[in-house]
Amino acid sequence: xxxxxxxxxxxxxxxxxxxxxxxxxxxxxxxxxxxxxxxxxxxxxxxxxxxxxxxxxxxxxxxxxxxxxxxxxxxxxxxxxxxxxxxxxxxxxxxxxxxxxxxxxxxxxxxxxxxxxxxxxxxxxxxxxxxxxxxxxxxxxxxxxxxxxxxxxxxxxxxxxxxxxxxxxxxxxxxxxxxxxxxxxxxxxxxxxxxxxxxxxxxxxxxxxxxxxxxxxxxxxxxxxxxxxxxxxxxxxxxxxxxxxxxxxxxxxxxxxxxxxxxxxxxxxxxxxxxx
Ligand code: DGL
Numbered sequence: 001x002x003x004x005x006x007x008x009x010x011x012x013x014x015x016x017x018x019x020x021x022x023x024x025x026x027x028x029x030x031x032x033x034x035x036x037x038x039x040x041x042x043x044x045x046x047x048x049x050x051x052x053x054x055x056x057x058x059x060x061x062x063x064x065x066x067x068x069x070x071x072x073x074x075x076x077x078x079x080x081x082x083x084x085x086x087x088x089x090x091x092x093x094x095x096x097x098x099x100x101x102x103x104x105x106x107x108x109x110x111x112x113x114x115x116x117x118x119x120x121x122x123x124x125x126x127x128x129x130x131x132x133x134x135x136x137x138x139x140x141x142x143x144x145x146x147x148x149x150x151x152x153x154x155x156x157x158x159x160x161x162x163x164x165x166x167x168x169x170x171x172x173x174x175x176x177x178x179x180x181x182x183x184x185x186x187x188x189x190x191x192x193x194x195x196x197x198x199x200x201x202x203x204x205x206x207x208x209x210x211x212x213x214x215x216x217x218x219x220x221x222x223x224x225x226x227x228x229x230x231x232x233x234x235x236x237x238x239x240x241x242x243x244x245x246x247x248x249x250x251x252x253x254x255x256x257x258x259x260x261x262x263x264x265x266x267x268x269x270x271x272x273x274x275x276x
Pocket of ligand 1 (some may be wrong): 011014015040041042044070072073074075076117120135148183184185186209
């Protein structure tokens with residue numbers, strides 16, 4: 001089991017921000033990634049639908065015998081993490097607790113902004129996670145529903161990004177926060193524009209780094225670290241356009257990735273890791 005891949009899922013390309021940190025911190029681990037771009041964004045959907053899509057993807061990864069599940073999506077973590085931990089007998093990690101932890105470590109004035117999808121913000125998951133550890137943190141949550149489609153369309157470098165980001169973040173202009181949680185795994189791809197708008201006095205929190213640290217800890221603790229000496233064979237699947245996914249992936253990860261189209265709703269059982 002310890003030489004099986006880590007299963008990582010997101011509604012789309014956002015989970016690649018977590019993959020990049022897994023590669024940096026755990027370069028020998030193998031990844032089976034599923035990005036449900038055909039149904040992205042999840043963040044504007046009702047919780048029942050988010051759960052339906054997420055569990056279909058997670059069931060698929062478990063059928064492929066992954067050794068661990070990483071829900072590299074804040075929206076799916078907010079809605080499904082507790083249920084997923086009951087449903088599967090392998091470790092299941094989300095991205096919200098690690099992001100909250102990193103924010104507590106970073107803030108000095110105890111005023112933390114949170115941006116995420118409608119579903120993540122309305123779930124109140126971040127304030128809950130922050131207050132579980134530190135009751136004195138003041139939170140300023142803001143939904144930024146326009147960001148995900150910019151990232152999925154590969155438009156992060158386009159001229160229209162900065163005005164959209166500035167408009168979406170205007171609530172923070174007099175909020176006096178010193179830390180901003182990027183509470184959607186798609187948002188680190190917009191970090192440069194977000195940083196420009198927020199200014200240098202605000203620390204941006206990308207939960208990927210802390211999530212990879214959690215993965216590392218759980219693998220070591222449960223003696224699940226990969227021992228095979230062969231190079232890891234990563235597999236990237238998307239229910240959307242494989243070419244567009246590969247382009248965004250190569251830009252973000254800094255190296256080319258092979259991406260195959262696979263939609264768990266069209267054929268849940270027919271994936272063959274060797275043949276794609
Ligand atoms: N990347 C996802 C997240 O972290 C969500 C994007 C979406 O599908 O709305 O919340």
